Structures are given as C-alpha cells and as structure tokens.
Amino acid sequence: MAHPHPLTEAEVRLAETVRIEGARILATLIRTVGDLQLAEDAVQEATIAALRDWPVSGPPENPRAWLTVAARRKAIDIIRREGLRAGKEREGTELMDLSSSELSESVVHDDQLRLIFTCCHPALAMEARVALALRTLCGLSTEEVAAALLTSEAAMAKRLTRTRQKITQASIPYRIPSPAELPRRLAAVCAVVHSLYTSGHTRLSGERLVDIDVCAEAVRLARLLLRLLPDAPEPPGLLALLLLTEARRPARLNAQGEVTLLADQDRELWDTSAIAEGLAWLAVSLERSAGIADPCQLQAAMAAQHAIAPTAADTDWAEIVRLYDLLLSVQPTNRAAALGRAVAVAEAHGPPAGLAALDALSDRDHRWQAIRAELLARVRRFDEAAREMRRSLAATLPAPERAHRLHRIAQWSTPGV
Amino acid sequence: MPLYAALLYTPDLDWSAPEQAGWMALYRTFHDEADKHVRGGNALGQTSTATVVRVLGARGGEVVVSDGPYAETKEVLSGFYLLECADLDEAIAIASTIPAAWHGAVEVRPVLQMGNQ
Numbered sequence: 001m002a003h004p005h006p007l008t009e010a011e012v013r014l015a016e017t018v019r020i021e022g023a024r025i026l027a028t029l030i031r032t033v034g035d036l037q038l039a040e041d042a043v044q045e046a047t048i049a050a051l052r053d054w055p056v057s058g059p060p061e062n063p064r065a066w067l068t069v070a071a072r073r074k075a076i077d078i079i080r081r082e083g084l085r086a087g088k089e090r091e092g093t094e095l096m097d098l099s100s101s102e103l104s105e106s107v108v109h110d111d112q113l114r115l116i117f118t119c120c121h122p123a124l125a126m127e128a129r130v131a132l133a134l135r136t137l138c139g140l141s142t143e144e145v146a147a148a149l150l151t152s153e154a155a156m157a158k159r160l161t162r163t164r165q166k167i168t169q170a171s172i173p174y175r176i177p178s179p180a181e182l183p184r185r186l187a188a189v190c191a192v193v194h195s196l197y198t199s200g201h202t203r204l205s206g207e208r209l210v211d212i213d214v215c216a217e218a219v220r221l222a223r224l225l226l227r228l229l230p231d232a233p234e235p236p237g238l239l240a241l242l243l244l245t246e247a248r249r250p251a252r253l254n255a256q257g258e259v260t261l262l263a264d265q266d267r268e269l270w271d272t273s274a275i276a277e278g279l280a281w282l283a284v285s286l287e288r289s290a291g292i293a294d295p296c297q298l299q300a301a302m303a304a305q306h307a308i309a310p311t312a313a314d315t316d317w318a319e320i321v322r323l324y325d326l327l328l329s330v331q332p333t334n335r336a337a338a339l340g341r342a343v344a345v346a347e348a349h350g351p352p353a354g355l356a357a358l359d360a361l362s363d364r365d366h367r368w369q370a371i372r373a374e375l376l377a378r379v380r381r382f383d384e385a386a387r388e389m390r391r392s393l394a395a396t397l398p399a400p401e402r403a404h405r406l407h408r409i410a411q412w413s414t415p416g417v
Numbered sequence: 418m419p420l421y422a423a424l425l426y427t428p429d430l431d432w433s434a435p436e437q438a439g440w441m442a443l444y445r446t447f448h449d450e451a452d453k454h455v456r457g458g459n460a461l462g463q464t465s466t467a468t469v470v471r472v473l474g475a476r477g478g479e480v481v482v483s484d485g486p487y488a489e490t491k492e493v494l495s496g497f498y499l500l501e502c503a504d505l506d507e508a509i510a511i512a513s514t515i516p517a518a519w520h521g522a523v524e525v526r527p528v529l530q531m532g533n534q
Contacts, residue, residue: 123505170527171419180508363534 023139027111042075127370233288237297244303263312317348351378366395420528425496427521458498
C-alpha cells in the first residue's frame with residue numbers, strides 16, 4: 001500500500017492489530033450474515049473507521065470488542081442500505097441478537113476453521129484459494145493481495161469476485177468437514193498455505209514490490225491452524241516445513257539482492273531458533289501420523305536434512321533422494337519434486353546420474369533447462385551448458401533469476417573456466 | 418435446496434447396446450441409491466447422432482445445421498442428471514457415485530434459480 005509518509009512503529013502495530021482482529025471477526029460475520037462479500041465489506045468499513053479514529057482518540061481498551069461491534073453495525077447498515085433480501089434481513093436480526101461484544105472463544109474457533117476450509121475448498125482453483133486466503137484469512141486489502149501475488153488490482157478484484165460468486169452459486173458450504181473428510185481437506189489447506197509461502201518466497205527473488213511479508217503471513221496461518229486443530233498431524237508438519245525453509249531466508253539473497261544457492265549460503269546466517277522449532281514440530285507431526293508421511297512432512301524432512309548439515313558438503317543427499325522417491329510415490333505428477341530429485345541424484349551419485357534422471361522426465365520447462373545446464377557444466381560440457389541455459393531464457397523470469405542465468409552463460413562462454 | 422446439473426463425460430458409446438449392460442446395471446444401482454436427490458436426467462445418444470444448430474446473426478437469421486457434437490473431445494458428454502442437494506459437498510458426494518465418475522468424469526454445475534428468489 002502506498003503511504004504518504006513512512007509509518008511510525010505505533011502506526012504499524014495499530015494497523016497490524018486492526019488487520020488481524022478484523023480477519024478474526026470476519027469468520028463469524030460470514031456465518032451470521034451468510035454472505036462473504038457483505039461480511040468482507042462490513043469488516044473493511046469497520047477497520048477503516050478504526051484506522052481513522054484510533055490514532056485521534058487513542059485505541060479503545062478492548063480493540064477486539066470495538067471492532068466486533070463496529071463490524072456488526074456496518075453489516076446491519078449494509079443490509080438495510082441495500083435492501084437485501086428477506087433471508088439476509090432475518091439473519092441480520094440474528095446478528096443483532098449476538099449483542100455481547102465478546103464472542104466466545106469456541107464460537108470464533110469454529111468460525112475460523114469454517115472460513116479456512118471454505119477458502120481452501122478443492123472445488124476452487126489453487127490461485128483462487130491463495131488469493132482468497134490472503135484477502136479473508138490474512139485480512140489484506142484487494143490492492144495488497146494483488147501486489148503480493150504480482151498482479152494488477154483490477155485483475156485481482158475480478159478473480160476474487162469470481163471466486164466469491166462460485167462459493168455462493170455452487171453453494172460451497174461454510175462448515176468444518178466431517179472427521180472422515182478431514183485428513184483430505186486438511187491436506188488441501190496445507191497445500192494452500194505452502195503455496196502462499198512459496199509465492200512470497202519467489203517474490204523475494206524478484207523485485208521487491210510491497211511491504212507485505214507473504215512468508216510471515218503463511219507462517220502465521222500455519223500457527224493458527226496448529227492452534228485450531230491441536231491434535232491433527234498435518235499442521236505441525238506444515239509449520240515445520242515453513243520454519244525450516246524460513247530459517248534459511250536471511251542467507252538467501254546477497255548484499256546485491258542476488259539469489260545465493262543453497263550450497264553457497266553462509267550457514268552462520270541461518271536462524272537456529274527457527275530450525276530448532278521446525279525440527280521439534282516435525283518430530284511431533286511424524287509421531288502423530290505414526291510414521292506414514294504426507295507431502296508436507298516429506299518436504300519438511302528434506303528441509304531438515306539441509307538444516308542439520310553443518311556444511312553443504314555434509315548434506316546427506318542419499319537420504320534426500322529417498323525422501324523425493326517417497327514424495328513422488330504419493331504425488332507422481334509433482335514436477336518440482338521430479339526436478340528436485342534429479343538435482344539430489346546428481347549430488348548423491350554424480351552429475352551423469354543426475355542428467356540421466358533429468359532426461360527421463362518428459363515435462364521440460366525453463367527450470368528443467370537451467371538444471372540441465374548446471375549439470376552439463378559440472379561435467380565440463382560448457383558449450384552445451386550455455387546453449388541449454390540460453391534456451392531457458394525464453395521463459396518469463398524474475399529479474400535476479402534472469403541475471404543469475406546470464407551470469408552463468410557468460411562464465412561458461414569464457415575460455416578456460 | 419440448490420439444484421446441480423451433473424454432466425457425464427465418458428468414452429463415446431452406444432448405451433443401448435447389449436455390451437453396455439454392465440454399465441447400465443451400475444447406473445440402475447446409482448438410481449436406487451441416489452433416488453431422493455435425482456430430479457431428472459438421462460443417457461444421450463452417441464455423438465454420431467448429434468446435430469449442431471446455429472442461427473446466423475440474430476433470431477430469424479439463416480439456420481445453419483451441421484453434423485457432429487459441439488466440441489470434438491476424447492471423452493464426450495454422454496448423459497446428465499439434475500440433482501437436488503444441500504450444498505456442493507453433498508453434490509460432490511452424490512456425483513462420485515455416478516458410474517461415469519470412474520468411466521470418465523462428472524462435471525457438477527449449479528443450476529441458476531432465475532427469477533424465483
């Protein structure tokens with residue numbers, strides 16, 4: 001979001017409180033008014049009022065209660081103003097019956113889960129789920145969601161509108177799945193949060209556009225999920241994966257903003273407390289699932305292998321290959337995993353073995369080309385490496401990634417490298 | 418309660434042929450089990466029996482008739498049901514018991530309730 005002046009720390013904290021509390025209230029409001037858009041509008045109006053009034057009058061004693069009352073009033077206003085149909089009017093009166101400003105913890109708890117499972121419903125496209133999660137679960141404005149996902153505000157508004165329409169028209173329920181459905185649905189939720197994290201992580205390697213830390217939002221959602229479903233095996237696995245990846249973030253870009261490969265990262269910069277917490281949650285998760293690993297746990301286990309290796313040379317690549325094999329056995333169409341496996345094979349058994357693993361793949365995008373180029377260079381086939389890397393530039397790439405690949409081509413094209 | 422159209426996409430087969438008796442028996446089972454949700458529907462003739470009709474310009478324009486289905490695809494629209502369900506989750510649960518779901522795919526679409534809200 002564009003600000004006319006840099007925000008003070010107090011203003012940032014205030015905005016944060018308003019955003020997070022607003023998202024919390026939204027979940028209950030959606031259930032009581034039965035309409036996603038209306039509830040979103042009401043919460044947005046309430047948060048705008050809070051951001052306008054609180055800096056002047058000072059924040060209320062109980063910001064949560066203030067926002068709850070304000071959002072409910074705004075919802076009733078909208079229902080009246082727009083003369084909405086009888087059903088919503090009735091629900092509007094129910095809304096007024098919820099007159100205590102403090103909603104019970106268990107009500108909010110269940111509503112938050114309902115919202116999570118609705119936003120992450122498998123009937124919605126993955127991009128739609130990620131966008132809706134940012135909008136509703138993280139309480140970002142449409143403008144911020146657009147910036148976070150590198151698209152225009154108009155395109156994002158359209159996508160969100162279409163998603164809300166699908167939820168309404170197709171009657172996607174606002175409900176916590178039954179215990180029988182829960183594992184499958186929870187896997188879908190974890191995939192959304194992971195995808196959210198990855199989109200933030202990728203963006204860090206592109207031009208820095210916004211002050212929204214999507215990675216931190218994903219970690220926050222993983223923690224929320226863990227709090228809401230304290231006994232399920234999936235949330236600790238998800239949180240472990242995010243923390244173990246997040247731990248490496250300080251070492252991921254060099255001072256020039258260029259991507260530093262895992263092997264070249266300064267491991268001193270890794271966040272050891274995030275690693276320790278990630279390893280602990282991974283252990284909890286594996287214990288709960290009785291050793292049957294889901295994709296999140298497998299990826300967390302791979303991240304753990306990197307995290308515990310004191311140097312890049314100490315990495316147990318054979319174990320990582322084994323984990324990739326397990327991942328591909330449950331997700332045979334996971335392209336990123338197939339590529340990751342080829343890299344791990346090259347590390348464990350030498351570049352020719354890695355090249356053979358790559359050549360066995362039929363899906364050959366720019367990542368495949370870039371990895372093949374690196375492996376060709378390792379066996380000193382520099383001409384072929386440069387040619388393969390040049391082919392990979394046909395794709396749309398974040399600026400630092402493109403710069404990195406051009407740099408490699410230049411290195412390989414210089415005689416005597 | 419919401420209404421959903423379940424559009425059945427399967428290989429292009431003649432459902433009245435004796436060799437499809439096995440599938441027909443599975444559809445009868447589906448009918449028996451999902452009876453309270455099924456508001457209509459039927460199997461369609463093969464795409465070789467399909468006719469596409471277009472009117473050029475606007476109403477009253479030249480009628481252009483051509484043979485074949487609207488879209489040439491490997492799996493074809495071969496039947497449909499109208500299902501009454503509480504919500505999409507129930508519609509998905511019912512759709513997953515339609516034999517076409519493992520003989521191809523079932524597309525579930527909400528039926529718009531025009532003008533009767």
